[in-house]
Amino acid sequence: MNDQGFIFVVVVGTVFILGLIGLVGVLMAVNTSRRHRHRAELAEMHLKHAHEKMAAEREAVQQTLREVGSELHDNVSQLLMVIHIGLNWGQDIAPDPRLNPAREALAECINEVRNLGHTLNMDMWKANTLQEAVIRLADRLSRAGNLKVNVVQDEFPLQLPGDVGTVLYRVCQEVLTNAIKHGSASTITVRFHNNPAGFTITDNGKGFDPTTVVAHAGLRSIERRCNLMGFDATCTTALDQGCSWQVRQRPA
Amino acid sequence: MGSIIFRFLLIYSAMSLAWVACWRVPVRSWVLRNPLLASITLGLITEVTAMAAVWLSFENSIVYNVCVPLEFLVLLWLLYRFKPRWGRVLLPAAFLGCTSMFIAAMLRDPTAFVLTEAVVVISMILTALLVAALWSIAKTSESPLPSVPEFWLFMGLLVYFGGLVPHIAMVRFVFQKNSALAAELSFIMPLLCILRYLCTAGACLLQARITGSRQHE
Numbered sequence: 490m491n492d493q494g495f496i497f498v499v500v501v502g503t504v505f506i507l508g509l510i511g512l513v514g515v516l517m518a519v520n521t522s523r524r525h526r527h528r529a530e531l532a533e534m535h536l537k538h539a540h541e542k543m544a545a546e547r548e549a550v551q552q553t554l555r556e557v558g559s560e561l562h563d564n565v566s567q568l569l570m571v572i573h574i575g576l577n578w579g580q581d582i583a584p585d586p587r588l589n590p591a592r593e594a595l596a597e598c599i600n601e602v603r604n605l606g607h608t609l610n611m612d613m614w615k616a617n618t619l620q621e622a623v624i625r626l627a628d629r630l631s632r633a634g635n636l637k638v639n640v641v642q643d644e645f646p647l648q649l650p651g652d653v654g655t656v657l658y659r660v661c662q663e664v665l666t667n668a669i670k671h672g673s674a675s676t677i678t679v680r681f682h683n684n685p686a687g688f689t690i691t692d693n694g695k696g697f698d699p700t701t702v703v704a705h706a707g708l709r710s711i712e713r714r715c716n717l718m719g720f721d722a723t724c725t726t727a728l729d730q731g732c733s734w735q736v737r738q739r740p741a
Numbered sequence: 742m743g744s745i746i747f748r749f750l751l752i753y754s755a756m757s758l759a760w761v762a763c764w765r766v767p768v769r770s771w772v773l774r775n776p777l778l779a780s781i782t783l784g785l786i787t788e789v790t791a792m793a794a795v796w797l798s799f800e801n802s803i804v805y806n807v808c809v810p811l812e813f814l815v816l817l818w819l820l821y822r823f824k825p826r827w828g829r830v831l832l833p834a835a836f837l838g839c840t841s842m843f844i845a846a847m848l849r850d851p852t853a854f855v856l857t858e859a860v861v862v863i864s865m866i867l868t869a870l871l872v873a874a875l876w877s878i879a880k881t882s883e884s885p886l887p888s889v890p891e892f893w894l895f896m897g898l899l900v901y902f903g904g905l906v907p908h909i910a911m912v913r914f915v916f917q918k919n920s921a922l923a924a925e926l927s928f929i930m931p932l933l934c935i936l937r938y939l940c941t942a943g944a945c946l947l948q949a950r951i952t953g954s955r956q957h958e
Contacts, residue, residue, distance in 0.1 A: 498926065501911050505904060512872065513896070519879040520886045527883050 546717055551652040558609030561602050569599045608658060618646040619654045620681050623661050623688075627679065630665060638665070641680040649686070653718045657736065660711050660722070661690065664734050667707065668692035672732055687720060687737040696726040748931045749792045755938035756785045762945035770952040773894065776819035781941065783812055806851040810842045813863045816898070820870055823891065824877065827870075834870065838863045857909050864905040871899040890948040897940025904933045 573595050576588060608622065620642050627638035649657065661679065668674040672694020681688045708724060711734070715722035719739050726732040760781045766774045787808035794801035817831045817838075838859075845851075845859035874895045879886060886892045908929050916923035 497915065498911065498922070501907050505907050509900065509903070512875070512899075516875055516879040516892075517886060519876070520882055523880055524883060524885070 543717060543719070547652055550656065550717065554609045554652065554655055558606045561609065562606030566599060566602045566606060569595065569602060573599060609655060619649055619657055619661075619688075620646050622654070622658050623679055623681075626658075626662065626665070627677075630669070635675065636669060637676045639676070639678045641678065643681050643683045645683055647681060647683065647686055653720075656714050656718050657688075657720070660714060660736065661688070663707065663711060664690045668694050668732060672696065674731070685737045685740070687735070689733060689735050691731065691733045693731045696728055696730045696732050698728050699724070699726055745795065748928070749788065752788055752931055752934050752938075753785070755935040755942070756781060756788065759938040759942040759945065760785060762942040762949070766945050766949050767952055770955075771890070771948050772822045773819055773891065774948075776815055776822055777894070777941065777945070780812060780815045780819065781938070783808060783815060784938075787812075800853060802855045803852045805855050806842075806846070809856070809860055809863060810839055813838045813842075813867065816867060817870075820874060823874060827873075831870075834866050838866050857913065861906055861909055864902040864909075867902040868899060868906065871895050871902065875899065888947070890944040890951065892944075893940045893947065894944035897937040897944070900940065901933045901937035904929070908933070 573592070576592055576595065620640065624640050627640050630636055631638050665677060665679075668677050668690070672692055674692035674694030677690065677692045679688055679690050711724075712722045715736055720736050721739055723735045723737075724732065725735070760778070763774065763778045763781055768774060787804055791801040791804045794804060814835060817835050821828055821831050841862040842856060842859040845856035849856060875892065878889055878892050878895070882889050882892075908926070912923050912926055915926065
């Protein structure tokens, strides 16, 4: 094999092999880019699907709440009213003092059912803000026992759709009830904020060990409901250090 | 003679492996299965006939001159099955390849010489089409290229037909300068052929595995 011929063969062979390697490299790069694009498209599709699902679920929740609200207001409340009238019938003739506690309990029950019916009514949130509803709740709780509930508002009230307001109000109620019932809190602070939209509820109760109560149904339920409305709920707590719930709207 | 038999044996082994692997792919699971099997069978028949001709001391150029256009058409059929939309390009390509073969046969005796000019034209056409097929796979495949059977199949064919063009051109040039070197370079063709059929076998095994896992699901 002479030198010239050998060099020629080596050059041609090298060019061919380099050409093939280059082609494979280019193909790999094109394919990688294609797969990244495809993955992004899939993620976008899943996100869109999740949003649609969330919107459908919200619609269902809204519908259910509206129906339950009007059922409580129009039906259950009226039935209780009939019982109330029945109990008071002929009171002027012979009032029975033994029935007084039952009458009082029934009056309270009618009141509660009406309130519940109102809060479940989406239209109510058009006239009232979440802050106003929580302030009323805080007043009621503060009056009921040895408890101080502070509500701190941001400059502007939160503007939320009806169903979101209802669900967040229920979340507030549950968090406050938990703080009183399980945490034995004496002071609770509800702080509303606009950026990001949401609120923080802090109590000085017993708190709990999050590693042991991590899968508690009530906590999961709060997170799930907030999630459904496009909010993130996070609970920060430790034993004997109170509990703090942060509910924040997810960025769009 | 011994080295020739050894080379043929290596080629037969690679071809037989590819043939068995292709045969094992269920008929309906892969659109490329039948044209591919036809192509491997044709190649196997050609190599056996060529070897028999060498064995009986006959000139085997005619075997290759008949096989080349047939294999070209079978590969165009394979490409058509891969991308039926390419039909309008594949027909003129088939016409061009067959015409070049016909003209080369008119100019030189096909029973005495392998029609290398026509082989180069056909190889160039197939190289262009195979690069387009690989590009199309890279652009459309949602899985990594090494897990796509068609990628290995077309890559093997590209190595073979893409390698044929510089090899034939180089051998002819080197032959005029140094015939001993040209003879030494004769190992490249069987090497390319073995690479092609090993890639084909790999593609078929991959396809059989994919089909198996789909059926299992």
